[in-house]
Amino acid sequence: MPVQWILLIVLAIAVLGYVLGRRRALTLVDGDARRLHSRPTYYGWNVALYAAVPALLVLLVWLFAQPMIIERSIDRYIPEDAVSEGQTRGMLLNEVRKVASTLNGAVAQDVLTRPEALTLTMDDSARMDALKAAGQAVLTKPVILDAAQQYMRSTHTGSIWLSIVTLALALGLAAFAWRRTGPEFRARNVVEQVMRAILIGCSTIAIMTTVGIVLSLVFESINFFRLYPWQDFFFGTEWTPSFGGGSELGMLPLLWGTLYISFIALLFAVPVGLFAAIYMSEYASPRVRSFAKPAIEILAGIPTIVYGLFALVTVGPLLRDWISQPLGLGNSGSSVMTAGLVMGVMLIPFVSSLSDDIINSVPQSLRDGSLGLGSTHSETIRQVVLPAALPGIVGAVLLAASRAIGETMIVVLGAGAMAQISGNPFEAMTTITVKIVGQLTGDNDFASPETLVAFALGLTLFVLTLGLNVFALYIVRKYREQYE
Amino acid sequence: MNDMNIVERNVTTDTFKITARKVQVYYGEKHAIKDVDVDILDKTVTAFIGPSGCGKSTFLRCINRMNDTIDVARVEGEIKLDGENIYDKRVDPVQLRAKVGMVFQKPNPFPKSIYDNVAYGPRIHGLARNRADLDEIVEKSLRGAALWNEVKDRLQEPGTGLSGGQQQRLCIARAVATAPEVLLMDEPCSALDPIATSQVEELIDQLRKEFSVVIVTHSMQQAARVSQKTAFFHLGNLVEYGDTDDIFTNPQDPRTESYISGRIG
Structure with a gap:
């Protein structure tokens, strides 16, 4: 049957x-x-x-x-x-x-x-x-x-x-x-116990999956470190994998690219998103708000590959022809700047939507109290509303940061695939995620360090975002103690 | 009623601080305040009483133009502060509110330290020339709000960590620190327990020496205890306004009498 x-x-x-x-x-x-x-x-x-x-x-x-x-x-x-x-x-x-x-x-x-x-x-x-x-x-x-x-x-x-x-x-x-x-x-007691067991089961699945993913990463990474010295992986500045052997698999260029691109993305997204959120929640009339907020949130629904195309076809050539070439900074359409800016656009709704909700949840009584003392609207926002909303805003920013670090498609199409450490934002660079994809696609042998390095990179990325999330929690908790 | 009168009744001044004429307030279609005329004396506690929804808080919020922050609210008529119409186009509500301070129903300390809460207004309005000046204003205001002795050792701790009654006195200190001429209080004791209430009431009587105080209250006993003048609002109308003693012992209007004897409300 x-x-x-x-x-x-x-x-x-x-x-x-x-x-x-x-x-x-x-x-x-x-x-x-x-x-x-x-x-x-x-x-x-x-x-x-x-x-x-x-x-x-x-x-x-x-x-x-x-x-x-x-x-x-x-x-x-x-x-x-x-x-x-x-x-x-x-x-x-x-x-x-x-x-x-x-x-x-x-x-x-x-x-x-x-x-x-x-x-x-x-x-x-x-x-x-x-x-x-x-x-x-x-x-x-x-x-x-x-x-x-x-x-x-x-x-x-x-x-x-x-x-x-x-x-x-x-x-x-x-x-x-x-x-x-x-x-x-006592049927109710039995049914409720079973329901509770089902609920527990569902949350266990979520937790066990995470544990499983981490364990698989850890075991494969251990395999990798048996084949390749960890000092060279963590502190190596050369990334030249070749499947014939004799590869240099230093992750520093990739880490640098990841952090540089994320930094530029946040540099763009945080002010823009935050100011948009302040406008939405404090100044916009309900009619404007009801139209503009969903419009911004549409950005969050665009698939990242589409952003990648936008970076490749529009932003990259634009930056090259109008900024980097005239200034003599580079000839590459793919650059850290391209990927960073486009990723920044992608992150705007994350920052703005969350911050907007958080600013809205600041009680009206605080605004009234400040206005009632004769402070202006902008003083009220700067000195009362934003400090009260700060923990949530920091959380939103850190969430955006972990998105930026884990982003792949925009970087592939926007920043190129060149692993290098450079301070020039108009040069092509690459990130950890892109190289993970690069090492795992194609027909290759799962016993060589060139493939297994992907797991070590994945683990590094995981530790990075985990650290960021823990830090976010710490910040939020610290300020909450102070404010509530 | 007379046995509740703790406060001496003689009104110490006859200068009108605020004069309101033909004040109308609309919330969208709703006509919330109708034709209110009232003269509020300087250095006096004036109580607004009346049943819920009668418009007493709405009228209070007209005096410092807090209704401007509500999109659908519209105010007509004339309210003069020291002879100057506060609804004149030339008047900036921000400056007006520095002169007419407000304490709200629920204690709303800012998420800052006790010190910064009190120093908020003086800093914004540049009332202190240096740190020592500011320290002095903060101490004076906290003393004025009868809170200094309780918080002087923990000025840097968050204001939100205080008890409800302390928070409300902190809000009063915050309002006092801006050196207003009029202090509006919108049911300042409704979220407080009886002990905190009596502390705040005592404080209100102290404040009368320096400010004109207008207090909205649900409690007739409180109005009788703290005020010299009382205004009774009903359904958006100012029904009766006069000395507190007279209102409570010898009301002229049958509606006032019904309300203070508990038949309507």
């Missing part, structure tokens, strides 16, 4: 359980809901949750575990001498899976019946030709074909057992919960 069907049937059992559980509860007290411990819907939910949650959990675990278990048994099934020179067992397993899915496809297209597919041999030229005609040609060694058929058999048995186990579980637990339903039974 396909998984979708199992899913649907389990859900149907749950819905039915809900209706029956609710009805049983009401029947037991002759329709007088006040004699029940919990509201009738809780009895329904109780049965529904008993039916669905364990069955779905089993389904989930089974779907993950089954291929692993079957592959291990198939692995044993393939004899050692079937592995030819230059092949790994993993590649053979891949082939097994491919053949099995071809055969399944043939069965689905009615080229073969299922028993035929399971008894097919390489010598059976009639069937082989039929398969070829149907576009499902099987070209492999007999050993693999055998293994693939074994694979199909196991998968089939597995899925039958899966259907039986999950459906039995759903039905059995639904019946159990239904029988427990009664006026004394």
